[in-house]
Amino acid sequence: MKTGKYLWKVPLGEYPALAQQGMKDTGTENYGGPVLTASGVLFIGATVYDRRFRAFDSSTGKVLWETELPFAGIATPSTYMIDGRQYVVIAASGGRDPKSPVGGAYIAFALPEK
Numbered sequence: 001m002k003t004g005k006y007l008w009k010v011p012l013g014e015y016p017a018l019a020q021q022g023m024k025d026t027g028t029e030n031y032g033g034p035v036l037t038a039s040g041v042l043f044i045g046a047t048v049y050d051r052r053f054r055a056f057d058s059s060t061g062k063v064l065w066e067t068e069l070p071f072a073g074i075a076t077p078s079t080y081m082i083d084g085r086q087y088v089v090i091a092a093s094g095g096r097d098p099k100s101p102v103g104g105a106y107i108a109f110a111l112p113e114k
Contacts, residue, residue, distance in 0.1 A: 008061030012054075013047030031074040031096065035088065037111070043088050045073025048096045053077075053107070071103045072096060086111040 011027030018026050030046035037043070041064065042056040051072050055065040071094035079088045089108040094100050 010061045013050050015049050033076040035077045035079055043077045045090045048072050071101055
């Protein structure tokens with residue numbers, strides 16, 4: 001924070017219509033923030049058009065994992081533990097893209113056990 005230099009920077013999301021034409025990683029409109037685990041994994045949904053939920057290595061910006069949600073996850077995820085197992089959950093509802101499905105779901109993922 002003192003230097004103002006970025007550790008890494010990546011476009012977040014893509015427009016499916018552009019991706020189909022070979023233009024990937026364009027970035028997209030997004031709403032919602034990330035959550036960072038103690039082990040350095042950054043989880044973020046936020047992308048309106050591709051409905052992806054991603055995990056990044058917080059030190060390099062490398063995508064570690066991603067999945068498509070049933071609706072856009074335009075929310076900040078949360079993390080919690082049960083019996084020593086860590087989970088990350090995101091609310092998915094859509095609603096910003098008139099061409100995409102709208103609904104409501106909470107989707108939780110278990111992080112790998114140590």
